[in-house]
Amino acid sequence: MKLKKLYLLLSLLLFFAPAKSDTGYSFYTGTFDTIDKEGDDQAILYGIEHNNPLLFRDTIIGKFAPITGAFITDKNSMYLYTGVEAQYEIGVLNIVPSFSPGYYDPGNGKNLGMGLEFKSEIKFNLDIFENSKIGYSYSHISNNDWGDINPGVNNSTFSFSKNF
DSSP: OHHHHHHHHHHHHHHHSOSSSOOEEEEEEEEESTTOSSSSSOEEEEEEEEEOGGGOEEETTEEEEEEEEEEEETTSOEEEEEEEEEEEEETTEEEEEEEEEEEEEOTTSOOOSSSEEEEEEEEEEEEEETTEEEEEEEEEEEOTTOSSOOOOEEEEEEEEEEEO
16 A cells, blocks of 8 residues: 555656756655654654746745645655745745645544645745755644544654755
């Protein structure tokens, strides 16, 4: 089952990857359910996110772009998402809030109440080299009380981003 989810994840990312160059990928890892009071649902997560700098739009309230990504945990939980992010640059620091609805499959991990879940996230990236960034993010995933239950999860990750 884990291999099937991995193939699905890679297929979706290749499908949404643009034909043009100068596309950005972020690879991240961290803790799923950082604030787990019982201590039984915490897991390590591994993810990838795609954004295309060619699709950024400058507005009076910031620079916006679509994002698509996915992560899988060591308990076979999987989240596939697509949404929008804003970027605010302050020198070498980038502050990147985002919102992404997506599909969640609990696997052997935490039951979040339904398949449709919403992720809100704040990232802090530092430009380290030309077209490369390292970052930290904190996110919350929940179903807005639309499911049978809504325990929600908070995640903490570290990332490496590169434009190719």
